[in-house]
Amino acid sequence: xxxVTQSQPEMSVQxxxxxxxxxxxxxxxxxxxxxxxxxxxxxxxxxxIRQEAYKQQNATENRFSVNFQKAAKSFSLKISDSQLGDTxxxxxxxxxxxxxxxxxxxxxxxxxxQVKP
Amino acid sequence: EAGVVQxxxxxxxxxxxxxxxxxxxxxxxxxxxxxxxNLGQGPELLIRYENEEAVDDSQLPKDRFSAERLKGVxxxxxxxxxxxxxxxxxxxxSSLRGSYNEQFFGPGTRLTVL
Numbered sequence: 515x516x517x518v519t520q521s522q523p524e525m526s527v528q529x530x531x532x533x534x535x536x537x538x539x540x541x542x543x544x545x546x547x548x549x550x551x552x553x554x555x556x557x558x559x560x561x562x563i564r565q566e567a568y569k570q571q572n573a574t575e576n577r578f579s580v581n582f583q584k585a586a587k588s589f590s591l592k593i594s595d596s597q598l599g600d601t602x603x604x605x606x607x608x609x610x611x612x613x614x615x616x617x618x619x620x621x622x623x624x625x626x627x628q629v630k631p
Numbered sequence: 632e633a634g635v636v637q638x639x640x641x642x643x644x645x646x647x648x649x650x651x652x653x654x655x656x657x658x659x660x661x662x663x664x665x666x667x668x669n670l671g672q673g674p675e676l677l678i679r680y681e682n683e684e685a686v687d688d689s690q691l692p693k694d695r696f697s698a699e700r701l702k703g704v705x706x707x708x709x710x711x712x713x714x715x716x717x718x719x720x721x722x723x724x725s726s727l728r729g730s731y732n733e734q735f736f737g738p739g740t741r742l743t744v745l
Binding site for chain 1: 634662664671672673674675676679687720722724726731733734736737738739741
């Protein structure tokens with residue numbers, strides 16, 4: 515069974531600074547996807563960034579980038595130039611790829627990020 | 632483009648009462664998901680539909696939970712009877728066919744069972 519662990523329940527960062535959220539996962543699969551989702555206080559979950567395990571290049575979306583270490587099963591999210599609107603709960607998630615994939619996202623426990631003015 | 636719509640946003644009921652949640656996915660999205668999110672936790676998949684067929688309901692507690700997706704569009708999740716431990720947020724998500732496609736989430740229904 516796959517598991518996703520986020521060891522930082524809460525983080526804070528000053529506006530315009532950079533912050534890194536940690537995520538580790540456990541799987542015996544070789545093909546999978548990893549995601550970071552953002553859930554603001556309004557509760558609507560939004561996809562921030564996605565990484566395919568077969569790609570060595572780290573995904574980047576504007577101010578958001580990941581550090582994907584497949585051997586270490588680590589998938590951290592870096593937010594550069596933090597903005598007040600980045601305040602939210604962030605979830606790391608795993609999805610198996612290939613035959614037998616049910617589209618099931620397996621989420622970590624979440625990290626609450628507070629961006630301070 | 633309208634997002635995933637859920638109603639009600641909030642529901643408070645007494646234990647042993649029935650409750651139902653409704654979800655309208657993004658137009659054209661064949662795949663629909665129901666997730667359970669306990670306070671301070673990540674969501675957990677309850678059931679996934681491809682059109683009107685439930686293709687993964689292994690996590691759905693079938694003694695009290697049921698779901699349907701008539702005509703392959705809107706979906707309803709029901710709990711009967713509700714228990715105190717069912718207090719949580721129930722999230723609906725949808726995606727295009729193919730589980731690798733991005734899942735778009737609704738705002739959720741926060742259920743409180745007294």
